Amino acid sequence: xxxxxxxxxxxxxxxxxxxxxxxxxxxxxxxxxxxxxxxxxxxxxxxxxxxxxxxxxxxxxxxxxxxxxxxxxxxxxxxxxxxxxxxxxxxxxxxxxxxxxxxxxxxxxxxxxxxxxxxxxxxxxxxxxxxxxxxxxxxx
Numbered sequence: 001x002x003x004x005x006x007x008x009x010x011x012x013x014x015x016x017x018x019x020x021x022x023x024x025x026x027x028x029x030x031x032x033x034x035x036x037x038x039x040x041x042x043x044x045x046x047x048x049x050x051x052x053x054x055x056x057x058x059x060x061x062x063x064x065x066x067x068x069x070x071x072x073x074x075x076x077x078x079x080x081x082x083x084x085x086x087x088x089x090x091x092x093x094x095x096x097x098x099x100x101x102x103x104x105x106x107x108x109x110x111x112x113x114x115x116x117x118x119x120x121x122x123x124x125x126x127x128x129x130x131x132x133x134x135x136x137x138x139x140x
Contacts, residue, residue: 053100
């Protein structure tokens with residue numbers, strides 16, 4: 001997903017839409033490709049895995065992919081989810097991750113209260129899934 005995809009999606013959306021995007025250069029160099037119109041509110045499973053799941057959003061996705069690669073080298077099978085959207089939240093995808101009963105990390109660079117972690121664990125509570133959210137504020 002790129003800023004180009006988000007902008008093209010926003011331009012075709014009938015209503016307001018906010019895009020939160022980091023300043024400066026992105027983590028991946030620009031590669032020419034067709035623009036993808038995104039399904040609003042739908043995340044994407046980037047890597048399949050069985051031992052641990054990491055759900056990331058925004059600028060944390062690429063560092064999470066790097067971390068999953070390192071964990072894979074240590075023998076852990078890590079699923080990586082790009083949530084893509086905070087609102088509306090892809091509850092179906094998020095719940096499918098929690099339903100597997102393994103540890104789930106939610107990684108974001110946003111506020112704790114009202115951020116993605118808060119919404120993701122809230123969806124689990126509504127569905128009576130065993131989510132035990134513990135916020136770790138790791139700001140530099």
